[in-house]
Amino acid sequence: MNMIQAIxxxxxxxxxxxPAVVVMGEDVGYFGGVFRATAGLQxxxxxxxxxxxxxxxxxxxxxxxxMGAYGLRPVPEIQFADYIxxxxxxxxxxxxxxxxRSAGEFIAPLTVxxxxxxGIFGGQTHSQSPEGIFTHVSGLKTVIPATPYDxxxxxxxxxxxxxxxxxxxxxxxxxxPFSGHYDAPARNWSNHPxxxxxxxxxxxxxxxxxxxxxxxxxxxxxxxTMVHVVAQTVEETGIDAEIIDLRTLMPLDIDTILESVKKTxxxxxxxxxxxxxxxxAELSAVVQERCFYHLEAPIERVTGFDTxxxxxLEWAYFPGPxxxxxxxxxxxxx
Amino acid sequence: MPVDAKRxxxxxxxxxxxxxQFRPGDEVDFSDVAVPPAGEQPRPDTAADPGTFxxxxxxxxxxxxxxxxxxxxxxPRLDAxxxxxxxxxxxxxxxxxxxxxxAQRQGKTSFYMKCTGEEAVSVAATSAxxxxxxxxxxxxxxxxxxxxxxxxxxxxxxxxxNKGDKLQGKQLPIMYSARDHGFFSISGNLTTQFPQAVxxxxxxxxxxxxxxxxxxxxxGSTAEGDFHSALTFATVYKAPVILNVVNNQWAISSFSGFAxxxxxxxxxxxxxxxxxxxxxxxxxxxxxxxATQWAAERAxxxxxxxxxxxxxxxxxxxxxxxxxxxxxxxxxxxxxxxGDPIKRLKDHLIGLGEWDEDRQAAQDQELAxxxxxxxxxxxxxxxxxxxxxxxFETMFEGVYEEMPWHxxxxxxxxxxxxxxxGHPGPKR
Numbered sequence: 143m144n145m146i147q148a149i150x151x152x153x154x155x156x157x158x159x160x161p162a163v164v165v166m167g168e169d170v171g172y173f174g175g176v177f178r179a180t181a182g183l184q185x186x187x188x189x190x191x192x193x194x195x196x197x198x199x200x201x202x203x204x205x206x207x208x209m210g211a212y213g214l215r216p217v218p219e220i221q222f223a224d225y226i227x228x229x230x231x232x233x234x235x236x237x238x239x240x241x242x243r244s245a246g247e248f249i250a251p252l253t254v255x256x257x258x259x260x261g262i263f264g265g266q267t268h269s270q271s272p273e274g275i276f277t278h279v280s281g282l283k284t285v286i287p288a289t290p291y292d293x294x295x296x297x298x299x300x301x302x303x304x305x306x307x308x309x310x311x312x313x314x315x316x317x318x319p320f321s322g323h324y325d326a327p328a329r330n331w332s333n334h335p336x337x338x339x340x341x342x343x344x345x346x347x348x349x350x351x352x353x354x355x356x357x358x359x360x361x362x363x364x365x366x367t368m369v370h371v372v373a374q375t376v377e378e379t380g381i382d383a384e385i386i387d388l389r390t391l392m393p394l395d396i397d398t399i400l401e402s403v404k405k406t407x408x409x410x411x412x413x414x415x416x417x418x419x420x421x422x423a424e425l426s427a428v429v430q431e432r433c434f435y436h437l438e439a440p441i442e443r444v445t446g447f448d449t450x451x452x453x454x455l456e457w458a459y460f461p462g463p464x465x466x467x468x469x470x471x472x473x474x475x476x
Numbered sequence: 477m478p479v480d481a482k483r484x485x486x487x488x489x490x491x492x493x494x495x496x497q498f499r500p501g502d503e504v505d506f507s508d509v510a511v512p513p514a515g516e517q518p519r520p521d522t523a524a525d526p527g528t529f530x531x532x533x534x535x536x537x538x539x540x541x542x543x544x545x546x547x548x549x550x551x552p553r554l555d556a557x558x559x560x561x562x563x564x565x566x567x568x569x570x571x572x573x574x575x576x577x578x579a580q581r582q583g584k585t586s587f588y589m590k591c592t593g594e595e596a597v598s599v600a601a602t603s604a605x606x607x608x609x610x611x612x613x614x615x616x617x618x619x620x621x622x623x624x625x626x627x628x629x630x631x632x633x634x635x636x637x638n639k640g641d642k643l644q645g646k647q648l649p650i651m652y653s654a655r656d657h658g659f660f661s662i663s664g665n666l667t668t669q670f671p672q673a674v675x676x677x678x679x680x681x682x683x684x685x686x687x688x689x690x691x692x693x694x695x696g697s698t699a700e701g702d703f704h705s706a707l708t709f710a711t712v713y714k715a716p717v718i719l720n721v722v723n724n725q726w727a728i729s730s731f732s733g734f735a736x737x738x739x740x741x742x743x744x745x746x747x748x749x750x751x752x753x754x755x756x757x758x759x760x761x762x763x764x765x766x767a768t769q770w771a772a773e774r775a776x777x778x779x780x781x782x783x784x785x786x787x788x789x790x791x792x793x794x795x796x797x798x799x800x801x802x803x804x805x806x807x808x809x810x811x812x813x814x815g816d817p818i819k820r821l822k823d824h825l826i827g828l829g830e831w832d833e834d835r836q837a838a839q840d841q842e843l844a845x846x847x848x849x850x851x852x853x854x855x856x857x858x859x860x861x862x863x864x865x866x867x868f869e870t871m872f873e874g875v876y877e878e879m880p881w882h883x884x885x886x887x888x889x890x891x892x893x894x895x896x897x898g899h900p901g902p903k904r
Contacts, residue, residue, distance in 0.1 A: 164682070190682040196712055201671050201705030208612075208675025208689075211660060214682075228701070235665040236672070242874045244653040244661035245643045249877075280875050304877045349880065393880035 143339040144331045145316045148290035149179050149255070152297035153217060155343050157187050160215060163301060165192045167202060167219030167255075176221060177257060177316060199225055203232035203254065207240065210250045217301060223258035223310055224267040230275070237306040238281030253300040253307045258286075259367050259414050260446075261314035261324070261460055265453035271366075271415035271446070276308045277392045277424065283307040284391040285348060288315070288369035289336025292389060295346030303348060312366035322371035322462040351395035353402065357384035360408035360473055363399060363425050365389065368412045368461065375466040381474065383410075391421055396428065403429055407438040408473050414461060417445040442469045494733030496804065504807040511813050514538035514760075515548025522774040526711075526750045533743040533753035536787055539762035544823035552604075552766040556830040562603050562761055563821045563831070564839060566595035569619045570818060571843040572628065575851055576635055580649075580796040584859040585635050587649045591616045593759070593791030593809065596817035597722050598692070599623050600761040604768035605690060610680075612660045612673035612691035615650055616722065624657045628850045638858035639865040639902070646874075649860075666697035670706035670719065677717035677775070678709070688775040690718040690768075695735050695742050695785075696727020707749045707783070716775035718768060719751070719783045722758065724790035729803040746783035758786030759814040761821045788814065864901045868894055 143151065156163045165180055165187075171194035174181030184192035195202050199220055206216035220226045226233075237250040260269030276284045283305050287293035293311065300307040314320050318330040331337030354369060359382040364372050369387045376383045384402050388395065403409045409429045411422040422443040429441055444461045452459050498504050517537045520528065539550050546553075554562075573590040580588040591598065598619030602611070611620050621631060633640035635649040643653060653661035660669060660676075673691030680687050693703065698721055710717055721742045725732050735742075746753025752774060756767045764786060771782035789812040793800045800806075825831035858865045872879060872887040879887070894901055 164679075196705075196708045198701075198705040198708060200702055201709050204668060204671025204702055204705060205675030205678060205709050208672035208677075209679040210675075211672065212610075212676045212679035212683075214679050231665055231702075232668060232671070236663060236668050239663075240661060241877070243643070243647050243651065243663070244655070245646060246874050247653050247655040248661050283876070393876075393882065396881055 148294040199229040203229040220256040257313035258310040269451040319370040321374040355385040361402040364412040496731035498805040504811040514541040519549035550766040596761040600764035612669035632854035640857035667700035667702040677715040688716040695723035710781040714780035743785035758788030
C-alpha cells in the first residue's frame with residue numbers, strides 16, 4: 143500500500159469495528175478527498191458516517207467536538223495543515239481543555255487528520271509544518287507517520303485514543319519515500335518495507351519512537367518526510383548515524399531518545415518546520431538537560447529557514463541532503 | 477489628506493462608529509424601542525418554510541399584555557403549578573445571584589456573574605425542553621441548572637473552588653459542568669459552544685436518537701466566526717438544535733450596535749441562512765417558553781433548527797469586575813420597556829388568582845433563607861483564599877486520560893516544592 147491507501151484502510155478498519163467512528167471534512171464524502179484518503183468510505187458506510195462539510199475549519203472542529211461530547215468518535219479532516227488556523231480556537235481552547243476543565247465529565251476523542259509538509263511546490267499555503275504550534279498545547283497529542291505501515295497502525299491508535307490527536311500526514315511521501323534529491327525519479331512504496339501493510343486491524347502505540355537505523359556516531363531525531371531524506375544522506379555519507387523516527391511528538395518517547403544520545407554522545411535534530419521555536423527547540427532542550435555530560439558536541443538543528451515557505455526557491459529552502467551533510471560534518475568534527 | 481480631483485465636489489467619506497443612545501448621567505427615554513402589543517404575532521406551523529419567517533424575525537413574540545394577561549396564539553396555556561414552578565426557579569436564580577455576588581464582594585471567591593433581568597431566557601426556555609435535551613450554555617444561564625434541579629451546593633462549591641468542587645478548582649467560578657443534568661462544560665471562549673451544540677444535534681440525528689440540543693450566546697458574541705459556522709452547519713444538515721441569542725443590549729461596555737443591532741435584528745440573521753427565526757420578548761416568560769416549545773417541536777420532527785433572539789436587558793454589571801456606571805445611564809434598567817420577567821410572571825399568576833403578594837414575599841424569604849443555609853454548608857468545604865483545597869496532584873490529572881512522563885516529572889517537582897515550603901496544601 144502507499145500511505146494514502148494505508149490511511150484509507152485505517153479508517154475503513156475502524157469504521158467497520160466501531161459504529162461511533164465518523165469521518166468528515168471538505169470534499170471527503172462523495173469525492174473521497176482531494177488526496178483520495180477517504181475514497182470509497184461514504185459508499186461503504188453511508189452519508190451519515192462519512193460526509194462533506196461546509197468550508198469552515200472552526201465549524202468542522204467545533205462540530206466534531208460536539209459529536210464527541212455526544213459519544214461519537216469523529217475523524218475530521220483539515221484539507222491542508224496550512225488551513226488549520228481558523229480551527230485553532232476550537233482545538234486549543236476547547237478540544238485540548240475539555241477533559242481538564244470538566245474534570246473528566248466530557249472528553250474530545252477526535253483525530254484531526256491533515257496533510258502537512260513541503261517538497262511538492264505547494265508554496266506558502268500548501269507546505270507548512272505547524273506541528274510546533276500543537277505540541278505546545280497541553281491536552282493535545284501530535285502524531286506524524288513516516289511510512290504507510292506506521293500511518294495505518296498509528297492512525298488506528300489515534301482513533302481509539304480518548305484524547306484529541308493531531309495526525310499530520312507528510313503529503314510528500316503519500317506515494318513513495320523521498321530521498322531529498324528532488325531531481326531524481328520518483329519512487330513508490332512497493333520496494334520499501336514500510337509499504338507492506340496488513341489489510342486488517344493492528345496498532346502502533348502512541349508515544350513510541352522507532353529506531354530506523356542503528357548507529358554509534360551520532361543520534362538523529364526526526365519525523366515525517368525527513369526520516370527518508372536523513373536516511374538517504376546518511377547512506378551517501380557513510381556516517382554511522384542512529385536515526386530515530388519519533389512518530390509521536392507529544393507525548394514524546396524520551397527513553398528511546400536518551401538511550402541513544404547517551405550511547406552516541408552527539409545529537410542532531412532535523413525537521414522541515416521553521417527553526418525558531420520549532421519542535422526542534424524542545425527536543426534540543428530536553429536532550430541538553432538530560433544528556434549534558436554525555437554530549438561531545440553542541441546539538442545541531444537542521445530545519446527550514448525562518449521564512450514563509452517559498453514557491454520557486456523551494457529546494458533552497460527545504461532542509462535537503464546538503465544541509466544535512468554539512469551539519470553532520472560539523473557535529474562530527476568536534 | 478489627498479482628495480481625488482475628479483470627486484472634489486463630493487463630501488469626503490465618513491466612518492460610522494456606533495454610539496449608544498445614553499451615557500452616564502443621561503436622561504433615559506426608551507420610547508423608540510418598538511414594543512408590539514402582546515398576542516398579535518402569528519404562530520406558524522412548526523413545519524413552516526424557513527423563508528416565511530421575515531415578520532417573526534423583526535417583531536417581538538409576546539404573550540403577557542400590560543395587565544399581565546396571557547393572550548394570543550403563542551399563549552402556551554400552562555397550568556398554574558408549572559407557572560409557579562417557573563416563578564420559583566426564576567426567583568431562586570435571583571436569590572442565588574444576590575448571595576453569590578455578595579460572597580464575591582466579601583472576598584469569598586474571585587469572581588461572579590449575575591443574570592438579573594434575564595432569568596426567563598434560561599428558566600422558561602429550559603422548562604420547555606425535555607430533561608434529557610442537551611444544553612450548551614454561555615456563562616449567563618445559571619437558570620438551566622436551577623430549573624433542572626442541580627444542587628445549589630454544587631454550584632457554590634464550584635464558585636468557591638473548595639474541596640467539594642467537582643471540577644477540582646480547575647475552572648474559574650461559574651464555569652460549571654454538569655453532564656448528568658445535560659449541561660455542557662462552560663468555556664471562557666465566546667460562542668465556541670455554538671458549533672459544538674450543532675455537532676451534538678447532528679450526532680443525535682445521525683444516530684436516530686430523539687434528543688435535541690439547545691445553545692445560548694449573547695448578542696455581542698454573535699460577531700464571532702463560530703456563530704456563522706454554527707448557523708451554516710445547522711442549516712446544511714437541518715440539525716435538531718435551538719440557537720438562542722440573548723440580546724441583553726450590552727457586551728460588557730459595548731452596546732448591541734457593535735454587534736450590528738443598528739441595522740437589523742439578531743433573529744433576522746436566521747433569514748439569510750434559511751433557518752426559522754423568532755424574535756421574542758425575553759422578559760416574558762410565557763413567550764420564551766412558547767418559542768422554545770415551538771422550536772423544540774420543530775427540531776424533534778426533523779424540520780430543522782430555529783434561531784431565537786431573546787430581547788432583554790442586562791440589568792446589572794457584566795460581572796463582579798465591571799462597573800456599568802462608567803459607560804451607561806443608571807436609569808436604563810428602571811426605564812426598560814419590557815420590565816422585569818419575575819414581576820411579570822408574578823403579576824400574571826396573581827391575575828389568575830393563583831398567587832398573591834404575601835405568598836411571593838414568603839417565597840422570597842424562604843428562598844433567601846435556603847440559599848443562605850446552603851451557602852453556610854458550602855463554606856464548610858472552604859472558600860477561595862483560605863488555603864488550597866485540592867490535592868496538588870489533581871492539577872496534573874485530566875490533561876490527558878493517562879498522565880504522560882513529562883507531567884509526572886512536573887508533578888514530582890511540584891511535590892518537592894510543597895515539601896520545601898512546609899506542606900501548605902491539603903495532606904496527600
